[in-house]
Amino acid sequence: MAQDKAALDFGAREGVADVSLSPDGTKIAYIIPDKGQGSRLFTVDIANGGKSVPALSATGDPERLSYCEWVSNARLICLVSMVLREAGEPVSVSRLVAVNADGTELKLVSMRQGYNAERFSYFGGNLIDLLPAEDGAVLLGREYVPEGRTGSLISKSDEGYGVDRVDTKTLAAKSVVRPTRLATEYISDGTGAVRIMGVMKTDAGYDSGVRRYVYRPAGQTGWQALSEYDNTTGTGFNPYAVDPVENAAYGFEKYEGRFALYKVKLDESLAKTLVFNRPDVDVDNLITLGRKKRVIGVSFATEKRQAVYFDPAFKKLGSSLSKALPNAALINFGGMSADEQKLIIWAGSDTNPGQYYYFDKATNAVSPLFASRPELEGYKLAPVKAVNIKVGDGTLVPGYLTLPVGVEAKGLPAIIMPHGGPSSRDEWGFDWLAQYFANQGFAVLQPNYRGSAGYGDGWYQENGFQSWKTAISDVNDSGRWLVSEGIATPDKLAIVGWSYGGYAALQSAVLDPQLFKAIVAVAPVTDLAKLKEESRGYMSFRIDRDFIGSGPHIAEGSPARNAVKIKAPVLLFHGALDRNVGVHQSEFMADQLREAGNPAELVLYKKLDHYLEDSSARAELLQKSSTFLKDKMQIK
Numbered sequence: 001m002a003q004d005k006a007a008l009d010f011g012a013r014e015g016v017a018d019v020s021l022s023p024d025g026t027k028i029a030y031i032i033p034d035k036g037q038g039s040r041l042f043t044v045d046i047a048n049g050g051k052s053v054p055a056l057s058a059t060g061d062p063e064r065l066s067y068c069e070w071v072s073n074a075r076l077i078c079l080v081s082m083v084l085r086e087a088g089e090p091v092s093v094s095r096l097v098a099v100n101a102d103g104t105e106l107k108l109v110s111m112r113q114g115y116n117a118e119r120f121s122y123f124g125g126n127l128i129d130l131l132p133a134e135d136g137a138v139l140l141g142r143e144y145v146p147e148g149r150t151g152s153l154i155s156k157s158d159e160g161y162g163v164d165r166v167d168t169k170t171l172a173a174k175s176v177v178r179p180t181r182l183a184t185e186y187i188s189d190g191t192g193a194v195r196i197m198g199v200m201k202t203d204a205g206y207d208s209g210v211r212r213y214v215y216r217p218a219g220q221t222g223w224q225a226l227s228e229y230d231n232t233t234g235t236g237f238n239p240y241a242v243d244p245v246e247n248a249a250y251g252f253e254k255y256e257g258r259f260a261l262y263k264v265k266l267d268e269s270l271a272k273t274l275v276f277n278r279p280d281v282d283v284d285n286l287i288t289l290g291r292k293k294r295v296i297g298v299s300f301a302t303e304k305r306q307a308v309y310f311d312p313a314f315k316k317l318g319s320s321l322s323k324a325l326p327n328a329a330l331i332n333f334g335g336m337s338a339d340e341q342k343l344i345i346w347a348g349s350d351t352n353p354g355q356y357y358y359f360d361k362a363t364n365a366v367s368p369l370f371a372s373r374p375e376l377e378g379y380k381l382a383p384v385k386a387v388n389i390k391v392g393d394g395t396l397v398p399g400y401l402t403l404p405v406g407v408e409a410k411g412l413p414a415i416i417m418p419h420g421g422p423s424s425r426d427e428w429g430f431d432w433l434a435q436y437f438a439n440q441g442f443a444v445l446q447p448n449y450r451g452s453a454g455y456g457d458g459w460y461q462e463n464g465f466q467s468w469k470t471a472i473s474d475v476n477d478s479g480r481w482l483v484s485e486g487i488a489t490p491d492k493l494a495i496v497g498w499s500y501g502g503y504a505a506l507q508s509a510v511l512d513p514q515l516f517k518a519i520v521a522v523a524p525v526t527d528l529a530k531l532k533e534e535s536r537g538y539m540s541f542r543i544d545r546d547f548i549g550s551g552p553h554i555a556e557g558s559p560a561r562n563a564v565k566i567k568a569p570v571l572l573f574h575g576a577l578d579r580n581v582g583v584h585q586s587e588f589m590a591d592q593l594r595e596a597g598n599p600a601e602l603v604l605y606k607k608l609d610h611y612l613e614d615s616s617a618r619a620e621l622l623q624k625s626s627t628f629l630k631d632k633m634q635i636k
Contacts, residue, residue, distance in 0.1 A: 006622075007436070010432050011436070015032060015371055019370070022072075025047075026045060027073065028358070039058050039064060056068070077127065079127075094124040094125075107171060109168055128140060128141050138166055142164050163186050177194050191292060196239050199212045199213075210232075212225075212228050217268075232543060237262060238252050242266070258278065260274060280455075285300070290336040296333075297311065305429070321345060321359075325345075325366070328355075332345070340361070351383055351384075353376055354373070356368075382434075384400050385401045398455075404442065416495045424453055425455070447474060449464070466549040476515055493515065496625065499523050500524075523580070529555075531544075560588050560592045569632050571603075572589060574603075574605070577607060577609045578608075603621070605617050
């Protein structure tokens with residue numbers, strides 16, 4: 001199938017995936033997509049009007065560049081990730097490398113393993129602190145694997161996750177925190193002192209979901225108890241950052257059923273203060289900035305994402321920039337120079353996919369750098385409107401409606417697009433899927449059904465699997481609402497979803513086989529029993545098992561087990577290297593539908609994972625989906 005221009009343009013990966021600023025504020029590093037899942041790192045000396053210099057590349061088969069950060073004015077550290085097959089199953093692997101801005105002196109900074117290692121380490125470590133006062137040295141979290149050899153006295157017994165100071169030029173390393181078994185997280189104060197460690201609590205050898213956090217008092221090396229946080233229930237204090245001036249940890253804890261921002265003194269008092277909360281939504285994002293990760297504010301999403309800045313200068317700057325920059329309802333501060341005078345800023349909105357800018361505080365000069373999606377610059381994108389959807393029991397479900405540009409919102413072909421997760425939510429802003437379908441003439445409604453995260457415990461209920469009847473009823477009622485509002489007609493209503501959204505798309509037809517005329521499901525969960533089994537053998541098995549639950553909903557809530565009820569035509573997409581939802585979920589669904597007499601089509605991508613991060617594959621997904629929907633709804 002020859003791909004049309006709109007599918008190619010909307011399906012293209014973001015033009016710039018990552019932008020960082022050197023400590024002196026004179027150089028920028030940025031990653032752009034290459035063929036397939038490939039990517040390339042470039043650096044440019046913007047202060048001297050220099051040209052972009054290629055520094056590093058990844059083919060995408062299998063290695064991919066995730067991010068790069070300056071460790072000095074001449075050198076960067078980059079995370080390389082990949083998905084490989086082991087015993088027939090996809091596994092994620094990462095490694096850290098360092099490279100000069102001109103592409104020279106490429107070195108592996110992840111810990112090298114000897115031939116006698118007891119097991120292979122999939123985890124290449126992560127960046128804990130950039131050590132602003134040092135040139136090219138960083139604090140890295142690294143996994144230690146014991147090594148030994150039969151008949152030899154030579155062995156290495158260290159095991160677990162620790163922190164090392166690593167010189168990225170010489171690779172000289174020195175232990176800062178000895179490795180600890182079951183350690184999962186370290187938080188520094190941004191000046192080189194590791195102040196917090198998180199340790200996994202286990203249950204019969206499996207991850208219980210609980211993290212025990214300990215802290216170091218200022219200037220000391222011993223650990224003291226800080227808090228416990230249960231990922232499965234969201235209870236307890238979950239630290240995110242340390243402020244060395246306040247000698248306090250900032251983090252999130254529930255207040256009246258919703259996440260709020262707290263700070264806890266890192267001394268014997270452990271005095272806890274509520275910093276910011278909302279009565280309607282979770283406060284869920286801590287805003288940090290600069291090489292020291294200084295806390296400057298917090299953000300939350302109501303109808304739109306909003307930021308509250310604690311730093312008066314950034315409060316004023318954020319307000320000024322949103323007014324001065326074109327179509328910039330959303331502002332994010334990115335990289336910042338060591339003296340905090342130069343910044344990278346991203347600005348965007350629902351109809352603006354995003355633009356990066358370079359800002360000099362000394363002169364108040366703002367210079368455009370890169371467009372996030374340059375292929376879409378010639379398109380008139382569709383505004384996104386926040387709506388309240390009245391569902392069957394009278395509840396108002398928040399959502400977002402995207403209508404085709406220049407068309408009356410009456411009797412349109414329409415798509416319900418439930419989000420993934422289910423522990424997630426949709427937000428106002430640019431969405432490449434919704435915008436493509438609006439470009440193709442569809443109205444798109446994205447409901448934050450009950451079971452979504454972000455609105456507190458009462459809205460989340462038992463999650464979108466255990467409370468599937470409520471979640472899917474909200475999804476289906478969203479379709480009925482579009483019809484009742486006159487926006488859509490009953491014979492031109494479809495549903496499209498990715499991940500849990502794909503599950504919701506399929507299960508919607510189990511609950512009401514007549515409602516949707518066509519179904520597109522990308523990387524969907526289709527069988528809850530199989531989903532539980534996917535994590536057997538992993539530390540997270542008990543968490544996943546308990547999240548999905550047990551009981552009648554396992555069979556009743558599995559679309560593949562109820563394929564005979566699904567009457568609408570189905571189009572499936574899945575990556576064979578999917579680590580989030582195994583490809584067998586779609587394969588099983590397709591088989592069950594065919595046995596039930598519904599000739600479903602399954603499109604497989606052998607070298608792609610859950611996110612299908614390949615422009616050509618995404619373009620094919622868009623075009624095939626649009627053609628399929630129009631054909632099944634008899635739209636010319």
